[in-house]
Amino acid sequence: MTRPSRIEAVLFDFDGTLCDTESRNIDLVRGILNRMGCPVTDEELFSLSGGDDRVTVPPLLERYGSSYTIDDYEAERDGCYRTYAEADLALEPGARELIEDLRARGVAVGLVSTTVARCILTALDRLRILGLFDVVVCGDMVSRRKPDPEPYLRALELLGAEASAAVAFEDSTPGTAAAVASGCHTIAYNQLALDQDQSAADEVIDSFVGLSL
Known part of the structure; x- marks a missing residue:
């Protein structure tokens, strides 16, 4: 699919797209699963990225014969809130400039994330960019x-x-699949991608710097 000739809206994922939270979240999740008796591989950890924990985690717990439940896991992980509230976060280079340019041209900007609102809104507030999005x-x-x-x-x-x-x-x-299925022209950002299949995307980029839509 070619880019729309007239763009009304641009939607951004957050984790691994606008901000490098994924590597920190992966380390946190590895520790939790290890404590629950699941010595997961990197491949298994990366497969959790962008997905719904209640769908992706139970098979891992079952595979390793863990006595813990998905409720136990979610209580311990707490949405990886520590990453969003305490980690040294920064926007990917060129991302702020791209968003500000879109807004200046009257293009609506939204953020679409699988992560819960408590985490995302905390991160956006710390980054001082909450006001740059028309919808979250x-x-x-x-x-x-x-x-x-x-x-x-x-x-x-x-x-x-x-x-x-x-x-x-x-x-x-999962994010690329969701965006494509929605009918949006989908651009995959691969600078931070952790072993993700982005082949379904319409375009693949490795930087926001100098990008114009």
Whole structure:
């Protein structure tokens, strides 16, 4: 799919796209799963990126014969909140400039994440960029998370934009699948991607610096 000739909205994933939270979250999750008797491999950890924990984690617990449940895991992980509240976060180079340019041109800008709102809003506030988004859709604001297209369709609905006139930036396999299924022109950002299949994307980039839409 070629880029829309007229762009009404641009939607961004957060983790691994706008900000390098994924590597920190992976380290935190590795420690939790190890304590639960799951000596997971890097491949297994990377497969969790961008997905719904209640779908992806139970098979891991079962595979390793862990006595812990998904509820135990979620209570311990707490949405990886420590990453968003305490880690040294920074936007990817060129991301702020791209978003500010879009807003100056009257293009609606949204953020679409599988991560829960408590974490995302904390990070956006710490980065001083919450006001740059016209809409924020998080994982606990929808009934079906990525790879289902619902989060993207919800953001488009709130913005009053058509998917045929929208661009989405993603990094993960589930996120890319969700954006593509929503009908958005999908650009995969691979600078931070952790062993993700981005082949379904319409474009792949490795930097936001100098990018113009």
